[in-house]
Amino acid sequence: xxxxxxxxxxxxxxxxxxxxxPREKDGTLNSYAETISSLLSQTHIDAINIPEVRExxxxxxxxxxSLNRAEPREFGQLLQDIVGVEAIVNRVVxxxxxxxxxxWMDETNKKYEIENLIMVGGESHKMDYPGPSVNEVLKKIxxxxxxxxxxxxxxxxxxxxxxxESKNLIEKSEHGAEFFTTQVLYDSGKIMKMISHYQKRCQxxxxxxxxxxxxxxxxxxxxxxxxxxxLGVEIPKDTEKYLNGRPGAMIDRSLDVAIEILSDTLDHIxxxxxxxxxxxxxxxxxxxxxxxxxxxxxxxxxxxxxxxIKAEFYI
Numbered sequence: 190x191x192x193x194x195x196x197x198x199x200x201x202x203x204x205x206x207x208x209x210x211p212r213e214k215d216g217t218l219n220s221y222a223e224t225i226s227s228l229l230s231q232t233h234i235d236a237i238n239i240p241e242v243r244e245x246x247x248x249x250x251x252x253x254x255s256l257n258r259a260e261p262r263e264f265g266q267l268l269q270d271i272v273g274v275e276a277i278v279n280r281v282v283x284x285x286x287x288x289x290x291x292x293w294m295d296e297t298n299k300k301y302e303i304e305n306l307i308m309v310g311g312e313s314h315k316m317d318y319p320g321p322s323v324n325e326v327l328k329k330i331x332x333x334x335x336x337x338x339x340x341x342x343x344x345x346x347x348x349x350x351x352x353x354e355s356k357n358l359i360e361k362s363e364h365g366a367e368f369f370t371t372q373v374l375y376d377s378g379k380i381m382k383m384i385s386h387y388q389k390r391c392q393x394x395x396x397x398x399x400x401x402x403x404x405x406x407x408x409x410x411x412x413x414x415x416x417x418x419x420l421g422v423e424i425p426k427d428t429e430k431y432l433n434g435r436p437g438a439m440i441d442r443s444l445d446v447a448i449e450i451l452s453d454t455l456d457h458i459x460x461x462x463x464x465x466x467x468x469x470x471x472x473x474x475x476x477x478x479x480x481x482x483x484x485x486x487x488x489x490x491x492x493x494x495x496x497x498i499k500a501e502f503y504i
Contacts, residue, residue: 191275191304192235192236192275192277192342192434193304193305193342193367194264194307195235196342196367196368196400196468197367197400198388199464199466200401201497202235202468202469202490202493202494202497203232203235203400203402203468203469204234204235204367204468204469204470204471204482204486204490204493205234205235205236205237205238205370205468205469205470205471206229206234206236206237206238206470206472206473206482206486207237207238207239207240207370207404207470207472207473208237208238208239208341208472208473209223209240209242209258209291209476210239210242210259210260210323211258211259211260212257212258212259212476213261213265218263218264218267219353220266221273222264222267222268222272223246223271224479225237225272225479226268226271226272226406228479228480228483229272229274229483230485231487232483232487232490233490234274234432234486235274235275236275236276236277236305237265237272237274237275237276237277238276238277238279238307238370238470238472239261239264239265239268239269239276239277239278239279239299240261240472241261241278241279241280241309242258243281243282244286246298250281250484258361258477259281261278261279262278262297262301263278263301265277265278265301266302266303268302269302269303269416272398275304275305276305277305277306277307277344278297278303278306278307278388279306279309279346280293280294280297280306280307280308280309281306281309281310281311282308282309282310282320282321282322282323282326283310283311283318283319283320283321283322284318284319284320284386285319286319286320286321287320287321287325287326287329290320290321290326291326291330291457294306294330294341298340298341299447304340304341304342305341305342305344306330306332306341306342306343306344306346307343307345307346307370308323308326308327308344308345308346308361308366309323309344309345309346310322310346312336312421313391323345323361324360324361324364326367326459327343327345327361327364327365327366328364330343330365330366331343331365333432335502339359340447342367342368343365343366343367344366344367344368344369344370345358345361345366345368345369346352346369346370346372347369347370347371347372347383347401348371348372348421349371349372349374349379349380349382349383350372350379350423354383354386354387355383355386355387355389356389356390357383357384358387358390358399358401359387359390359396361395362384362396362399363396366399367399367402368399368401368402368468369398369399369400369402370404370470371401371402371403371404372401372404372420372421372468373404373405373417373420373422373424373472373474374403374404374405374450374454375417375422375423375424375446375450376424376425376428376450377449377450377453377454377457378411378496379423379449380403380454381453381454381457382455384401384457384458384463384465385457385461385463387401387465388461388463388464398464398465398466399466400465400466400468401450401465401466401467402467402468402469402470403451403454403467403468403469403470404470404471404472404486405447405450405451405469405470405471405472405473405477405485406443406444406471406472406473406482407440407447407473407474407478407481407482407485408432408439408443408446408474408478409439409440409477409478409481410439411433413439413474413475413478414429414433416474416475417474427494428446428484431446432446440478443481444481444484444485444487444488447485447489448488449494451489451492451493452492454467455467455492455493455496455500458496458500459496459499459500462489467493467497469486469489469490469493469497471486471489474479490492497499
């Protein structure tokens with residue numbers, strides 16, 4: 190079954206693994222893809238989610254060095270061939286004119302055989318970007334234009350801490366987004382609040398909620414935490430203090446935090462009888478966190494799949 194069909198079936202579990210394209214110095218794409226194939230053979234995933242790395246101006250110095258990376262769609266095509274799992278490519282759409290973006294997407298679909306894209310906006314509403322908004326691109330792709338005859342599945346990004354985020358989800362859905370991946374979660378309060386608001390807005394607008402994939406990532410050093418915070422991830426002070434406990438325990442503690450947040454969120458959904466289709470997205474953040482991320486994926490996927498079986502409204 191194609192990932193687009195899985196995503197649109199609320200009762201079906203959907204699990205993504207998110208992986209950065211390899212650095213140029215890491216060697217060939219083929220050898221890197223084979224390494225990922227070996228890692229992912231340890232667990233089941235429905236799609237590989239590939240972010241696009243863009244260097245933008247953020248507040249403060251970047252905690253990690255910037256490195257040139259392979260093109261996401263080229264990497265995605267190889268992973269589809271080697272791993273045998275569909276790729277989802279993230280695309281930051283604000284850096285060039287709409288016509289150029291549409292040509293890029295048409296080429297991505299026809300030349301690289303990528304059928305799934307996540308539309309990403311700029312990092313700040315205060316900046317004047319030369320390209321279109323996410324909603325403008327979504328409308329063009331899903332509105333019946335000639336580009337691939339509407340054969341691209343479109344998704345978006347959800348930031349639970351952002352004001353009126355449930356409204357943003359509704360607007361993106363109206364323009365054609367069929368699913369959303371959240372920012373990495375290190376706090377359950379705001380994601381539970383957002384899900385409740387999203388459910389309410391869907392009822393008010395008489396529309397069905399799109400699938401929301403909850404994102405998690407392990408951290409193994411203070412540099413990892415600083416990088417997540419630089420990206421805009423909110424980590425409560427108590428959680429950060431817990432993660433920075435005794436030396437050598439951070440990777441295990443980050444798994445504990447992820448399990449607690451996922452469990453709290455799923456319990457909230459069941460307790461309040463919410464019908465938002467949920468999915469799972471696990472990423473590695475840093476290359477050396479590959480194996481911990483796969484172990485996190487295994488444990489969170491077990492909890493998530495049990496939830497899908499037990500939740501009465503999913504049956």
